[in-house]
Amino acid sequence: MKFDRILILDFGSQYTQLIARRIRELGVYSEIQPFNFPVEKIKEFGPRGIILSGGPSSVLDEGAPVVDRSIFDLGIPVLGICYGMQLITRLLGGEVEYSPAREYGKSEMIILSNEDLFSGFSLNERITVWMSHSDRIKSVPEGFEVIAKSENSPVAAFRHRERKIFGVQFHPEVVHTPRGKEILSNFVFKICGAEANWNMSSFIEEESKRIRETVGKSNVILALSGGVDSSVVAALLNRSIGSQLYAVFVNNGLLRKGEPEQVIETFENRMKLKNFIYVDASEEFLDALRGVVDPEEKRKIIGRKFIEVFEREAKKIENVEFLAQGTLYPDVIESVSFKGPSAKIKSHHNVGGLPEKMNLKLIEPLRELFKDEVRKLGLELGLPEEIIYRHPFPGPGLAIRIIGEVTEEDLNILREADDIVTEEIKAAGLYRKVWQAFAVLLPVRSVGVMGDERTYERVAAIRVVESKDGMTADWSKLSYDLLERISNRIVNTVKGINRVVYDITSKPPSTIEWE
Ligand code: XMP
Numbered sequence: 001m002k003f004d005r006i007l008i009l010d011f012g013s014q015y016t017q018l019i020a021r022r023i024r025e026l027g028v029y030s031e032i033q034p035f036n037f038p039v040e041k042i043k044e045f046g047p048r049g050i051i052l053s054g055g056p057s058s059v060l061d062e063g064a065p066v067v068d069r070s071i072f073d074l075g076i077p078v079l080g081i082c083y084g085m086q087l088i089t090r091l092l093g094g095e096v097e098y099s100p101a102r103e104y105g106k107s108e109m110i111i112l113s114n115e116d117l118f119s120g121f122s123l124n125e126r127i128t129v130w131m132s133h134s135d136r137i138k139s140v141p142e143g144f145e146v147i148a149k150s151e152n153s154p155v156a157a158f159r160h161r162e163r164k165i166f167g168v169q170f171h172p173e174v175v176h177t178p179r180g181k182e183i184l185s186n187f188v189f190k191i192c193g194a195e196a197n198w199n200m201s202s203f204i205e206e207e208s209k210r211i212r213e214t215v216g217k218s219n220v221i222l223a224l225s226g227g228v229d230s231s232v233v234a235a236l237l238n239r240s241i242g243s244q245l246y247a248v249f250v251n252n253g254l255l256r257k258g259e260p261e262q263v264i265e266t267f268e269n270r271m272k273l274k275n276f277i278y279v280d281a282s283e284e285f286l287d288a289l290r291g292v293v294d295p296e297e298k299r300k301i302i303g304r305k306f307i308e309v310f311e312r313e314a315k316k317i318e319n320v321e322f323l324a325q326g327t328l329y330p331d332v333i334e335s336v337s338f339k340g341p342s343a344k345i346k347s348h349h350n351v352g353g354l355p356e357k358m359n360l361k362l363i364e365p366l367r368e369l370f371k372d373e374v375r376k377l378g379l380e381l382g383l384p385e386e387i388i389y390r391h392p393f394p395g396p397g398l399a400i401r402i403i404g405e406v407t408e409e410d411l412n413i414l415r416e417a418d419d420i421v422t423e424e425i426k427a428a429g430l431y432r433k434v435w436q437a438f439a440v441l442l443p444v445r446s447v448g449v450m451g452d453e454r455t456y457e458r459v460a461a462i463r464v465v466e467s468k469d470g471m472t473a474d475w476s477k478l479s480y481d482l483l484e485r486i487s488n489r490i491v492n493t494v495k496g497i498n499r500v501v502y503d504i505t506s507k508p509p510s511t512i513e514w515e
Helices: 016-025 039-045 069-073 083-091 180-191 200-215 228-244 259-270 282-289 295-315 329-336 354-358 371-380 408-427 480-493
Strands: 005-010 029-034 049-052 078-081 095-097 103-111 126-133 136-139 144-150 157-160 165-168 219-223 245-251 275-280 320-324 361-363 436-450 453-466 497-502
Touching (some): 016 180, 029 039, 049 083, 069 083, 078 083, 200 228, 200 320, 200 371, 228 371, 245 295, 295 354, 480 497
Parallel strands (some): 049 078, 453 497
């Protein structure tokens, strides 16, 4: 089965990803390509409809991005959003003008036609829409008619009278346009005639077939970290190619309490991977880190060591032609959007450089999925919730949460403290609300008193942040009671820590990790 699909041509709007998400939420597969995606490729892709996104440029500027005019002659319905609408106007002979005032924010729009794009709305109904533009449409191209207006935009939406070409000045993809999803749904189903046949089980079926075809009889190797992405890749490849998958899980000695056991239990016993390879390289990593205090130096050593260990294991496996990676859609779009198709695709932290070095071809079965889709896929494949909803954990692990030199003893202290933080955050029902919650071990000793005795021990800092993507983050306003419980439990049960502080800085100016 081939899914019905909608193609989104990207002109650089910050909302382009949202358009794709909304349409996928409707059960229709959608993909973003740069604005200059060749017409031949569009035909090959075979979309039911094309959406031209918004963008930061003005269509009146020299060198502003344009699409090939011939896309309007393919007989495929087109919807232009904001910049996309102005571009349609310009290309098909209408007039766009600079407007002195930028229209930004909520606006009231009046529906003038409720036949297709606004089907389900009443004539003259006023709806709230989100605007963000400065240029305006002065006159619509020949053959077009206005189907909605607002106070500042006499042409808030238009359509061609006979051909299926539509434009909206507002952004139906953002939540500030409360009925935006209905409008997109009208375009996708009523106008394009797409069918909602995109869901996780059809994805598994289709993708498994594709993987089998790509891989043939050769073997695939995967660096399994136990994080969400590599875990889902492992589960998917296990389903599609079974014994041709070799999943290598390297214990670098810098993992959290109980983590190696959990990963082994999940993949060996629960998912029953045929070739699950567990490598305990803790000692090697700790040896390499001895005496090192600089954070970037630690990262480099851990990265290099990882490649060394992984390569050593890979050499033992015969007929390996592919390396599987958990690259997600946002990474792919970040690199293909607006900047053009030639931009480089981000490589994964831990295995960067590996494919070239080992002469392997890449397979990235999640490269079309958003994070929440990856989670759904993982659940459908039978992965446990503890893995699916796990907080992000940095590749260098606890090594960058022990400030200064990393020792076995400090790792053990930190593991205990960190475990208490996780337990308490979970018990308070906050685990899925916060982005990350962990302890950091400081190289500072402070004086305390326990019973009748003076103590002189280490300080732990607790870091709990809320964030959408890790790029910016707010420190979490945990209740004093919860903070007190965490502090009491740590000081009372973790030998080596006698003081706990809470990190109340956001990112920026601080980072999430301390190193
Ligand atoms: P920062 O500390 O830069 O972290 O605010 C942002 C996010 O990235 C994670 N992080 C890393 N992940 N290797 C990784 O794989 C690293 O070296 C690394 N450093 C930070 C961090 O946990 C947070 O989610």
